Amino acid sequence: MLDKNYQPQKFEGDVYRAWEDARAFAAGRGDRESARPFTIVIPPPNVTGSLHMGHALNNTLQDILVRFERMRGRDVLWQPGTDHAGIATQMVVERQLMERDEPNRRELGREKFIKRIWQWKEESGNTIVGQLKRLGASCDWSRLRFTMDEGLSRAVRKVFVELHRAGLIYKDKRLVNWDPELLTAISDLEVEQIETKGHLWHLRYPIEGMTFDPEDPATFIVVATTRPETMLGDSAVAVHPDDERYTHLVGKTVILPIVGRRIPIIADEYSDPEKGSGAVKITPAHDFNDFEVGRRHALPMINVLSKDARLSLQPNPEFTDGVDPSPQLKAMILEYNGVFRFAARKMIVDRLESEGLLEKIEPHVHVVPHGDRSGAVIEPFLTDQWYVDAATMAKPAIEAVRRGRTTFVPRNWESTYFHWMENIQPWCISRQLWWGHQIPAWYGPDGEIFVAEDGAAAKAAAKEHYGKDEPLKRDEDVLDTWFSSGLWPFSTLGWPDKTPEVARYYPTDVLVTGFDIIFFWIARMMMMGLHFMEEVPFRTVYIHALVRDEKGQKMSKSKGNVIDPLELIDTYGADALRFTLAAMAAQGRDVKLSGNRVEGYRNFATKLWNASRFAEMNDCVPRADFDPATARLTVNRWIAGEAERTAAAVTEALEAYRFNEAAGAIYHFIWHIYCDWFLELIKPVLMGDDAADKAETRAMAAFVLDHALKLLHPFMPFVTEELWAKRMPQGERRDCLLMLSEWPTHAGLQNAQADAEIGWLIKFVTEVRSVRAEMNVPAGAKVPLVIAGASDQTKARAAVHDETLKRLARIDTLDFGQTPPGSVQIVLDEATLAMPLAGVIDIGAESERLKREIDKIGSEIAQIDAKLANEKFVSRAPEHVVEEQRERKSEVEATAVKLDQALKRLEAL
């Protein structure tokens, strides 16, 4: 017996356990050995993470696909796992140490700190796995992987070594995005450009050989800068070669204020005459553009900052222009060193101002790079880092998408992918962190680098190189988290071992993810997959939207507009949340989530629950020997056809990744066809006493309900599985789980005659109800009805469905004959439905109603006439469109005639 109410909290956990107990999620099940595999790798959530709405959407869509294909008989592998998320995780544990007043990271030391993180990971690292289970995710959990598992770490080392050997990984000294708070390099992608109100300082640099006079512009050159503190590291002033204002100065030298260093005025096209003063200071060690200018002109790169963004001036020849520092300079260095960058800015501006070297300060809006994790202003910083030659590796990855070996859905994301890949920069992969894959590179005493998969191999290589054993020191840095994520589609399958899984499940079928990680992740997987597996990692990339709040804003903790999916699951059930996300996941549009939408779909689950209760109460039990194609009753033939059409629509939509259309189709079928009409139409049969009709109808009601449960299962797995089992007469689970049952693929159940007849029936009932309501006939009142002018077909139909019509339209007697005087009249095809309600209704109102109908239909006739009178329309529009209009015209005209007659009858009273 089903409970009276739908209460998802009561069974979702049990249903999930039943699936797990049956090992229903496992790939390579015995019954699917010869089946085609279907593979999805999960975008691994951070171990630190807990389920947010983005995960909920992402995993719901994957689960829908996976359940759909599993029911279609494929051998499904949905490969789960989590990501070690280098910076994020390290920060979480550091924060925890701080909160607990425990020794910090540095005090602990690397080894103990890493141990601590592992400990944390064991304790609370898998909360998100439990949360994904609550969502209903049918991953093969027995294959759960973590990016820092030994196997995956081995893959990382092998990839590093091989790419290094191929010259695709190299070490280089160049500017990186340096996070002075986290004290690590980060990649371009981890930098967020934030528009900031700042200032533009115009500085006067005195020209050598002239006596500086603030009143005489000929004695100095003005440079504009947003970062005056970096002027200590200037090594040139650049002007545009064509800028006539400055031509006479090119080749001259200026004396860098405060420092006194002599630096050249150079001509370089980088300088933009429109910007600032047209002359720009060049600080190669602290600006990406200046770095390039510096390289072109072989300028010294003078670093004036420390790793934590304090002034750090070295009185070396580079800094002092080769001369011994003066006592004043020494004093200045002492004064400035250790001053934080923004404080230094003020000190320097003040000093320049006092010396008459500050021309003006303008307010200035510009974008400033910030670290996406720390929020700190990023410092371009000159360091040694490891890089991947992304430009080379991108080439096959671009080609693969161009040739359609991997396809994006929706297609337009391909241009985003191409644009980025074609302009890709060297990828900085080293991070000055402790948590992650330590770079497999060792250094000899003379700095020689030995890249090898382990220490022993490095040692051997060193021995061969030096001719004897030398002490080696391992690179302390770790790899960018995305380096290991890039291997995910094959490292999770056991690569570099030649496992059966690699052979069977790679390449994967589809990757489901948000557009925000196209660059971070998709691009890297493409590069790595093509290089190491010589095959794309996935055939299709389905890009879904971002989930926003109901006002369309991105959810964020700071805005406080975060909707917690787990709370929605608690309140409405996982199925309601899943269905909402699927129904709103139209391609190319963000998902704006509102709570009452979820509530609406919870109500849908309730509806289904109650329909199942109805089936239960009426002994509508599936019968193994029942063949829906043999149904005799029109209503049963009709519903079978509708079920078949719906299956086709859902299937087609899912194949095209149109989740919202698939969801819409099954929703409409269950609620508005099966419940609203079919169940109402069969009540008289079920209450009646024709045993054969009853048996057929029960079997059909059960068959179609099962069919609907299957179609709905990918979207609402819990309630469908529960109903599948519980509504059986024994109240016991069948040996077969719904999730492992077969997807409906019937054909030949449609029947045009049945469709027409039930269509007529529905129109009949709807029209009568509508007119009753309009005429204020009390809802409870039963009225007589006479059908005038009925054809034989109509008479037959009315006779067969006599009880149904009476029940649904609230009619007490249903006869054929002439329209009685004083009737409310409805034109239905060739017939007129008359309800003799003289005395009950207002004749005037009825006459008004008929006139409105006549007006409406008149304007439609006019519209059609205008079209048909248009010679161009008749000659140029496709034949079937013209024919359609002609047919429509004759139908509508016939109706108009009948309406006129009806009105005349009424007025004749």
Added chain:
RNA sequence: GGGCGGUUAGCUCAGCGGUAGAGCACUACGUUGACAUCGUAGGGGUCACUGGUUCGAUCCCAGUACCGCCCACCA
């Protein structure tokens, strides 16, 4: 600066070269033998604007306005 997307009912969104749709909200009625987490009926839209293509445009094309996102850019 480069690119992408959006503008359809009060709200959130589908859709489409030929009668404009859903959910929620709203109004009226309703304890009809699954369901008030419901049923029946109803109101509500110049499909942002301007041109063009077409027999016909909400839909295709161009432009405009507004909104949003991505990439680039510390003068």
